[in-house]
Amino acid sequence: MTRNVLEVSDVAYSYGSTQVLNEVDLKVEEGEIACLLGASGCGKTTLLRCIAGFESVANGMIVINGTMVSSKTRLVPPESRNVGIVFQDYALFPHLTVSENIAFGIRQKDPESISKKVSSLLASVNLESKKDAYPQELSGGQQQRVALIRALAPEPDLLLLDEPFSNLDNSLREKMKRELKALLKSFGVTAVLVTHNQDEAFDIADKIAVMQQGRILQWGSAYQLYHEPLHHFVAEFLGSGVFLPADLTTEGRLETELGVITDDPSLAQYSDTHLSILLRPDDIVADDKSTHKARVVAIAFRGMYQVYSLRLESGKEIQCFTSSHEQRHEVNSMMGIRLAVHHAVIFSGENAIVRHVNPT
């Protein structure tokens, strides 16, 4: 049986007259890595700070490991929540060595067990040789690892990570992402991570909450968010894609200028409304034999693949990926394309209806 380590229900937070968080619900199971994903200012860091206990909530409640820690009338202080935090700038104490930093959170224990714990943690991240170094003497990646094991030393019920990769350069970031995921899984720790970068979220998290304007729009796996977005913003925020106008017949046939997407009687109820369908670049395949032609507007070479920007007859622009080995079409020439849709993500307004489709 899995149990919830973190339960956030109906949380609201405001700063002055600005509503920063509204009706936020979230459940994270033991051992799960959850991610709060959103653009800056969406409230993700505020939510993390509410969970940590640095901010009090205006409404709703936060329960950690069965204990209610935040509500309108209650604020258990951060030090009594048994929550570990890895800060964006790591916040390593500059006047303490690596070992002293790690020992800080367990300073009440007896010296012998402290030193045992510190050396086993250092060993787990291969930093034994740096135990007497000061934080300034470490590389960015090493600082991050120290910050991580310092947070894990008191064996927290829940680990919070605020933009853990934003201080690392690109090449290091790839490596650290893999390393962090492996470490979190090996410690078996339940974690909540905040990021604005979808690749980080996709790489590390088991489940992702996409946030906008203080609300969680969708909560699910990376696959679900990308292929079955339930919200216009989620569809736009994750990956590229276009919204192509579609017509729905009274029988439930969904037609676009690139052909029929699906034939589903259960959709009949939505006929007569203004609809559009999400097309990801990988939903469109180059096919010279196809009867549907589009004019090439621009070609961007990306190394592994190339991106064609195509203008349809209606004037709508769409994108299509092809392997970079494939024969190039010239700008202004016509190119044959066909649909290869697995999920029909149909929007009427802000919210989406998702149907599985058998690609033809």
Place this chain on the structure above:
Amino acid sequence: MNSDKPSDPKGRWWRLSTILIAAVAIAPIVTVLLSWLLPFSEHWDHFGQTILPKLVVNSLGLLCLVAIGTCVIGLSLGWIISQFDFPGRRFFQFALLFPLAIPAYVIGFVYLGLTAFSGPLFTGLRSIGVGFFFDMKTIYGAAFVLVLSLYPYVYLLTKQGFATIGHRYFEAARALGVSSSQVFFKVALPMNRPWLFVALSLVGMETLADFGAVSIFVVDTFSVGIYKAWYGFFSPTLAAQLASILVVIVGGIVIFDKVQRGKRSFVSLTGLSGRRRRLHGRKAIICFGYCCTLFLLSFVIPMLQLLVWALQLDAEIWESMLELTSNSVLIGLMVSLLVTGLCLLLVYTYRFYSRPFIWMASQAATLGYALPGSVLAIGLFLPLAAMDHRLADFIMNLTGTDPGLLLTGTVFAVVIGLSIRFMAVGHAQLHAAQQRVSKRIDEAAQNFGSTGIDQMKRIHIPIAWKAVAASISLVFVDSIKEMPLTLMTRPFSWDTLSVKIFELISEGEWEMAAAPAVILSIVGLTSLVLLGKEAK
């Protein structure tokens, strides 16, 4: 379940102490302003008609002369040192700050001694047949001395300004066809205005606060007027009323200063410090000569003359310095430790438990830097004297013995007065240091169960120990150099080095005064050099 709104009872005590410190710090200002409610002294008519206009004219005249002088010298030095490379630049960059270590009244009496009719300058001139003589005891003489003693403020801040602005703007101006000499007036000077104005407001406050130099040059400014009203007319009320006029003038400067400080960041481009242009030939000689002349006038000549006088003194006089020095050191230690402790409280209340009014309160707590020592003395004396008599009566009733004057008859008043005056010095150091520490550090510590005093002890003081040390040494030097406040609040016949210098030069005993002056200057110089090394 806890049904209270989240609150922090610990923070309440911190905030309360901040407000208490602020209240004590502004009490002298309030006292001085309230003095108009007291019955007018019988001297007021005479004073208002004959003396007051003279005080106003002298004070404002001196203010203008010193402002113009320090502006020209400080700004030109700041520009030369920050933009050009010439022989001696590295030495002068630091050495031109040395006058900060010597009190203006010391530079003042040395020049008086040098230019006395029987002094070395005119004796020397007469010996080669030049019978020319002028008297330095004029407003121009006082301005000359104050300019020599205060130009380092303008030099230091405008140099900082030029460095912050960066060469990129000057290069851009050159590229747009502005000649290199026009760059200074068209680009560098206008952009440096915020730094220049902050420096000039400091110079203004120091000029108005000066008592020692003006009184030996017999220029009656407000500081002297306040002293005379108190000790000449024995009228604390009149002194307080005069002080309140000075408070209003200084208040104007403080507001000007706060506005200018806010503007200083508007141009800052970081990491753009270009290379200094190397000067050759005549230009290099002119720059070297200019720096050299100022260094000689403001530091070398006064120090040499002091040493010449001091070396002629008997051992007996040096022995008598022992008690004065220990009094000064005692006062310096008490004030610097008290100020640093209180400033830690102010700075970390603001950091940990801030409320909108806390910033206001800590600003109020550091207002004393603007108050001339004579104003502070009178503003402090009146309430302390009132409290003293109550306290004495109370203890008398309780124990049956007369404790004497516990507040005004002991060093208590001196320590409190100097602490109020130099709170800003410690606060600036500690506030800047805590700003460099990320707020996440506090949160990390709190997450591990360390808050309040414990967090200060484990995290903040170890991180900011250099600022703590700087605060202690700067306040130490400032408080032993301070003269009028110590003179006016000290217990009867209890002297420090600075007070003794004033007493001796009032009697024209320049050679004797050299002994305490040399000790003071060495202490000041040592701490300046130590801090300079630390800053590098």
